[in-house]
Structures are given as C-alpha cells and as structure tokens.
Amino acid sequence: MSASPDSGGAFRTTQGGRIRRDQTRTFTYNGKTLTGFAGDTVAATLLAHGIHLVARSFKYHRPRGIVAAGIEEPNALMTVGTGSAQEPNIAATVIETHAGLAVRTQNAWPSVEFDAMAINSLLSPLFVAGFYYKTFMGPTRKAWMFYEHFIRKAAGLGVASQKPDPDRYDWHHGFTDLLVIGSGPAGLSAALAAARSGMDVTLVEQDVEAGGSVLNQPVDSPQAIWLAQTLADLAASGRVRILTRATAFGLYDGNTVGVIERSAPGLADAANGVPRQRLHILRAGSIVMACGAIERPLVFPGNDRPGVMLADAVGAYVNRYGVVAGRRAVFATNNDAAYFDAVALAKAGAQVTLADLRQHAQLELLAMAKTAGVEVRLSTTVTNAKGSHRVKTCTLAPYDLSQGRVTGAGVTHAVDLVAMSGGWTPTVHLTSHRGIKPTYRADLCSFVPGGFDRGHFGAGSMMGTQTFTQAVQSGWDAAVQAASDMGKPVAGSCPQAPVQADVNLGFVAVGPMVSGKAGDKSFVDFQSDVSVDDIALAHLEGYQSVEHLKRYTTLGMGTDQGKTSNLNALAIMAEKRRLDIQQVGTTTFRPPYTPATIGALAGRSVRAHLQAVRRTAMHDWHEAHGGVMMEAGPWKRPLWFRTHGNTLSDAYKAEMAIVREQVGMADVSTLGKIDVQGPDAAEFLNRVYVNGFAKLPIGKARYGFMLREDGIVMDDGTTSRLSETEFFMTTTTAQAGKVMSHLEFLLQVVWPELRVTVASVSDQWAAMSVAGPKSRDVLKAAFPDVDFSTEAIPHMGLVDTDLTGALAGVRVRIIRLTFSGELAYEVYAPTHHGNLIWEHLLEQGKPWNLRPYGLEALGSLRIEKGHVVGSEMDGRTTLDDMGMGKMASKLKPFWGDALRRSDNLARTDRPTLVGLEPAEEGATPSNGAILFFADDAIKGHGRGHITSTTYSQSLGKAIGLGLLQGGTSRIGQVVIAASPVQGRQYRLKVVDPCFLDAEGERYRG
C-alpha cells in the first residue's frame, strides 16, 4: 500500500481504509473545492491534499496544523456553513464531508497563509499569562476598556451568526437498563455481556460508527475482524440500541446522562420536523463507562508547527482514511503504541524514523519495525521542530532516561511530519462530573477515575488496561458486575479476543518529558496558546494551586477542555513545585465534555413551543373580533379590543366608559376555581380564610383573604356555598396553582384529620363577568327563567340553573359579585359551552349595546374602586397594609394568624394603602415611583411606593394606588413621587383609595 497521486488527494493511498472509494465527496474549504471520499472527515481530506496549515493560534496567531484525528483536536477549528446556519469552532477532525458542505478557517485575516495578526507573535512578551492584569493598564484607569476592544478583535475563535437558527432540535427522554458509554473494545464487550443477561442496553458512541480505537486499526487486522463479529452479535441479540454520532456530555444525579446526538449529514430537515441534533436525557439502571484514553503530545520547542501531529492520529489517517500525513516522518515516543503507527505509515510508503526515549523496547516491536523498514533509535528524543507553515526539520538527540535529560548534541533531520506520543491519558471526565477526583497511578503515569457512584463501572483504557485483550475482558467484567447488581446473571463467558500483536498499547512507566529552554516556545495547551514559559511564569508569580494555574494561564479552558494538555501541565507544575503529580492534584472537569449547542439544550421549546399556552373557551372569538391578546402567565387574554379604539390608550378608556355607563362583558375564565367538598369543608375554609366561612349560607358567596404561614397575604377570592358540604372557591389567576397546592398541603400534612377533598375545576368552567348598570337587564333577557331580582339574587348571591329552549342541556352558575364596582354578575358555563354562552349573551345584550372589554379596562376599573390585586398583594404586604385588617376574625384561628401579629408585621409605621391623584399639572402617577413626604430628602427607600396607576375615565384624571407610611391618616397631604428610572419627580395628593361610589350604591342597585 503506497501513496497515490490520484483519487481524493495526492497523499491518498490507493487502497485500504474505511472510506468508501466508490463515493466521492466534494466540499468547499475557504471557497476552494476539494474532493474526498465518503467516510472522510474534513481533516482527512485536507491532509489527503497535503494541506496542513489550517489555523492560527488563539493569542499569537502562530501557524497551526491538524494535530489529532478525533474530538481532542485542539487546533483545526473551523466555521461550518454560512448565514444563519453558520457554526464556528467545529474541529475539522469530526466534520463529516458531504455534498454542500462549506467550511472555512477562522481567527485569521486575510487568510491562514498570510495572517496580519501574526504580528502578535512578535509582541508575545506583552501577551504572557495573565497579561491583562499586568499590561495595558495605562495611562488612565479607563485605558483597559479602550485596549480591550482591540485585544478581543485580535484574539479568539470563530464568530457565531446573529440570525435565528434555521435548524430544528429535539429532545428524547430515554430509559435503559444499562448504558454503555464508548464503543471501543471494552464498551462493545460490556454491551454484549449485558445483552446476554437479558438487559436492555443502550450504547452511545461519539464517532460516526461504533468501534472506538479499533477503527484506527487496519481493516484486515484481527481487531477489526473481532469488531465486525461483535457488532453482528449485538445486532442479533435484539437487546442493544447503538447511538452513533452521540456524545455523552455530562453525568448527573440519578444515573442521568446527557447525550447529544447529531444527525447524519443531509438528514436534518427542519420543515419536516427532523432535527439537526437531539438531546437525549438518558436514565440508566447502571452505567459502564468505557470512554477510552487520549494520547498526549511531547513538549518541545516548535511542537506546535503544522505537520507535528499525535502519533495515533497519523496511524488513524493511514488505517482509517487511507491518508499519508507525510512522506518523511520522525516518530518521537515514550511508549509502545507509536510503533504500530510508524509501521502503518511506513507500509504506506513513507520514510520513517522512530525515536524512542526509552533504553529498551519489546523485541516484537523492534522486529515489526524492522520488517516495515522503520529505523528505530532507542534512547533518543526530539528536541525541536522547525518550519513556518509546515515543519521542515526536527532535531533528534540522545536521551538518558535515568538522568532524565538530553545528553548529547542533536542531529537535524529534514522532515515533513513529526509524530509525537507522550503517553496516554484516560478520559476521566464523566466521573469528575460526579465530583470524584481522579487518582494518580504511577505505573501508568496517568490519572484514572478515583471511584464510581453506585451503579457506575469503568472499563478499558479509561481504567488503565494495557492491551486489547484486557480491554475486552474488563468491559465484560464491568457488565457482569452491573448485571449482577440488577439481579441478572450473564450467560456464557467473555468471547476470546484476538491476541496477535497484543503488546502493551500505550501506558508507560515514563512520565511526560519536557525539553528545551526558556523562550523556545514549547507549547503545552495548543488551543489556549499556553507554553511552558507561561506555566513557569505563573509559578514564579506565586500561583501554586492547580486551580490558579488553570485560571491564570487559561490552560485547559478552551473548547477542548485541555484534553491533550492537562497532564503535561500538571507534570511541569509538579516539577516546579518539587512535588509528585498526585500532590499537585487536578482541576475539576465539568459538563459539557464537548461543546453543546444551546439549540440542543433548548430542544423543541422554542418559538411557538417555548412554553405551554393556555386558552379560554372564547379565545378564537376574541381573536376574530379585534381582541389584542397578551400573555398572563401561560394564558392568552385580550388586553383590549380594536373595535373600541386604534390604540390601547384610546380603547381601554372607551371600555371603561362602556362598563360605567352601560354594560360590558369580560372573559374571566382564567380565575382559579376549586371544588371543596366534605363533611369538614366549612371548618376547613374557616381555618384557611381570615374571615368566617363556617356559617356561610347555602346560595351565598363571600369575599375572603388567605394568608401564608408567615402572615403575609397569599391570595384573595370569592367562595360560594353550594350545599352543606360543598363549596366553590375562586382564586386569582396568578395564584390558582399555588392556592391549590396550599390546600393540598394543609389537608395532607397539617390537618389530615379533616374529611375534605379539593379538586381543581379551573378547566371545567368558562367564566364571564357582565358588569354595568344594565347588566341585570342583559341577564334577564339571556336567561328568562331566572329571577334576577335583588330578593332572589342579592349581592353575593348565586344560582345554579339548567337552561331551557335552544340551550337545553347547558347548566350555568351565576354569582352576583363585582370587581369593577358596578352591578355585575359572573356567569360560569361548562367550558365546552363557554363560547356558546358568551355569544348568547352578546346576542341578547344587543338592545343595551353589550360589548366586550379587556384586561386593561378590567384592571383600571378596579383601581377606581381601590380593589387590590397582585400589585398590592405582592408577597410583602399584610391585611393591615391593605386596609383589610378588620376582615380578620377575632373569634376563630386561621392559617397565618400567629405570625401576622409578629413585631415586624404589626408595626404601625408600615406603608398602607392610599389613593393618589395629581397635585400639580402634569403629575401623572407612574407605577413603582417611590413616595416621599414633602420635606424628605429625595434619596433612599422613601416612605412607600406607587403600586397601580390608570387614567380614570369617570373622574377625568390620572389616579393611582400606593402604599405609604401613615396611610389614610395622611389624606389631604401632598407627597413627592420620585421615579429614578424615568428621571421624574412630581407632587401627588393623598386621597381615599376608593375613588368612586364609596357607599357601594352602584353595585347594590
């Protein structure tokens, strides 16, 4: 197998790999068309065409190339798509090529080949770690804000679109007996074992196909053959669901795992409901984490040059993608795994030298290398790499492992590829999400999970297994343990795994090696542009803690979360502090493991589905008749009607006049309604309300307040007695759910001895308030069989009646009560009849010009009467604050009574309810303005505030309600209202909160 100048790039082999050579894939890269094959990633295609320079670094704008072959890629971040579909910061190593794909480089201008901001490299002394605490600080204190604008423009990653996302996202709530994370040898083995126990298994894999590290092996390798057979066995079991393109990004309480599944290219179809990404919230009985391990770089000067790559990645590009990353390669390693990658590259026709810093290597490896034509040099390491847009030379020097240093002069070699392997780092992130600190294993020179929650298990190289066989066995064992915990034995034993070429794969007895001297720019974290010098500087400046090191240098804070850099940094820090690595410790990995789109997290809860929408039975009528709808929590309610004016201001005043002068009708279906039944129902209500309900006569309603346990007002409402043991309670719209919960709590916890049931009937009844001097006339016409005289239905009286004639079969409940202060009736009709009754009333009300009115007018009418709503009952006010203290019974206990008498709530200087009207021209009260006495300095919290305002159509002036120290004892006085937000101050006169008809003659008529 050797590189071919044709077919998908000059650096493509003629055969081999997992790509499908019969299907080409064309995409644009920076506007230029490139062709690869199905199964390629963008990175693979770029390398196949010899393109290594693909990025500029974050801070210094140094030329950067592709380093890895998977999600750990730190450099090759691209922007995918254009316009509203543009998505930045996607690693080219995971972008699947497909028709129509457009990718471009980022953070470089005008191009990655010539980037004007490369000047930052020359200015690097100004941009050392923590520079924003030390430089750009003058000449004035505000200077930083000036510099910051330019610094931000100069550094960074990609740019997101500001346009609405055109794609669709969705959620899936999943449940599974066993969740296996990772589909390498360990994960697949675990899934197979679990399937044989009868467990229902879900296997998630972030790659486009299952196989994990096996995908980077030659397609004819024993491991690959094992993979194919195992996948077939899993499919045959019928018990395993494999999700590919699915990344487990977070591990949460209750064995819940967040997984984001990407759709295959070309499948997303927003118009037809097919999402681009799907968030799975997976709840598992048990979890086996087989997350693998990630290779780490060596640290030496120039290790960030394009063409310096991870050794495993080089092998992956050959074996999986049929791409030769270079033709004159040096492999520098401290472990066995790189030998296989070197051999693979050599077999593809490259000239390969392997520098192993260890004194000895296994004979099988040496023989394998020799057969492939790989020159092996033991006790040798790389000390630098040079080149600008591509590595051109590297220097190999003798290295003494026992002394831990370079011992001789190096020899420079001409290269186009340096493949480095500094060891392997288990992927411990998910256990870290559970707050479990990893522990250091000196035999592996790596951190492994420090433990697992109950029901969680680890397997494979994540746990430090060294060989393929060990990984397979560990996965099997983990699943057996998980199954046993769930009482399900596994049938059979672990199938034999291939043992050929089964030498120790990656873990080493040699720690990370750092060579070079200060100033040589040896990079530790490629993505965040953090070098050895930065770590040394942080140490010098006293940042001893690994947490400080991270935040001061920004190491590990990029989109890759430091996947290739963390351990090397810890090793350097340990050396500086003269500690063991385990004493240095680690920072905490937190979700997400890889970047997660906001779209996926939001799922389908966007736009029309952002939240639940609640509609009354008359909703369509309102919309069809000029109702301007507003949101009141989940409800849609008509705020005003266009038939009454062109603007809100005109319309609500007209609607107020309709009610005061004639008759209007408002949709009040949103009120909470609760059915209270039982032998002890009256006693229950007597304890819940501040005023007495035990003796409420049948057929009568009563207005009441209920308090919280701390004595603050919770809600008000009207409760009617339907029988000895049945009551019909109404609540405010906003508090309906809270009141229902409150009643349930009282019955279940506080007074379980009471024989009472409560049931929400808010949805059972539509409701409409017919209000105005002509309301009785309208109702008499609409319901001729009902006696609406004051004797029959006095104020706060009610009647249930079955309608006749054309409306036979409909039962309505009518309660005479008022919110507006006019003669008024609330008509309750079963919901599905609601629109019918509404239209019936409008029809019958035509002689009196009955018209609908909206929420704005409803709210304004009650202000004229001084009736309180949530603006006054705001969770801080007491009965006395609102002038309702006299309602509280002195004869019976009620919920909240004890604490309403507490010192703070019983203070006499608390602000209490007053009315307010202008005391000078232009003094229009505004909601929230702070009230001051006339001789107060205008500062601080004042003496109270304005709670509600409106223009009174009846009085011809602006009015308001407020809470003011001294309350109604200050009637007649002038106060100052100050609105800092509006920048206004004006004088108001304190008046009685009831502006109209204080004697109630209108509603008693």
Add this chain to the structure above:
Amino acid sequence: MVKSSLYRSPFAGHPLGDSPTRGGDIGVTVSADMLTSVTQVSTWHTGVSALCEVLGTALGQALPAQTGDTVRSADRLVMRTGPEEFLIVSDDVSDKAADMTALLRQSIAADVGSVTNLSHARCRIHLEGPKCVDTLSKLFPIDLRDPAFPQQEIRLSGHHHVPSLLHRLGAQSFNVYVFSTYAFDQLATVLDAAREYGVTLKSTG
C-alpha cells in the same frame, strides 16, 4: 365523542389531514376529542375502604386495586389516579353520562366521599402507530418501555409543567388526557413532535 352544536371543541382550528415524511410514511395517527363524561371520585385518607365499597356497588364492577391501574367495562373506564382518587371516563352518550355525577352522588354520601364533574375539564388525545412511543418520549420524562408501563395502566406525567395522564392501550397505542384549556396547545405539541415521523390528524372532537 360529543357531537352537538352546543359544544365547541378546544381542538377546533387544527386542520385535519396528513403530514407524511419525505418518504411518504405516516408513523403516528392522532385523534383528539372532547369527552362525554368524566367524573372524579375521591375521599380522605381514612375513607378509602368505605368509598371503594360504595363506588364498586354503584358502578357494578370491580375497581382498580392500586394507583396506576384501570378497569374497563363495556361502557366505561375506571382509573385509579391516586390512593384516594378515581377518574371515571365514559364515551357512551346513552349512558346518561351527563348525569353520572348526579347518579354517583345518589350513592356516595358526603361523609363517604366527593364526586366532581370534570366532563368539560378534560379532553383526550389518542395516538397510535409505530412511532407513537418515540413521539411521546420527546415530551414526557417517563419510562415507556413495556415492562415499566404495561398495557391498560396509567401514568401521570407532564410537559412544560402541565400535567397529562397517559393511558397505555396497547404496545403502540395511547390515550393522553389533557386539561381543556391546554388542549389546543398540547395537540399542537403532539403533532409537532410527531411531525418527524409522519403524522395524521383524524379528528378534533
């Protein structure tokens, strides 16, 4: 299924018809209806045995033994929605369904339990088809696998904090009982969730 000019369905406004996948498939068939009769019967924690005795006699049938169980007779479905609570649903217009509340109140005295008419408070959305489980899994965080949710059982769940009562009729068949004031929106949500799989809306009550 209520048909009368006196009624207006909360689902009115949703167009009937097919929205297939690109490949022409329909994975979920949906119908939405008002209910003829829905009655909640409940008691306090000391009243359960007395209520069960009286209710069973009144209905002339066995009652579901535990919360989550259902018992279906020819003309009605009795669901145990709580330790002290039953929900009775009837689709038979000839069952004097509108009088179910009054009928049960004749048998169940106030000191035994409470009878509440919820016939207008609940509507029903029916889903069936090979993709109805996938559709419901988008919305409700409950285990819909067969062992966890057997046929003929009910589960209370919610989407956007709005309660919904799911009744599994078959492996690929569910009724979802929703609050009437949320019904229009919840049907929109179900149809949108099913859109990916191809969906047909057959009726809106």
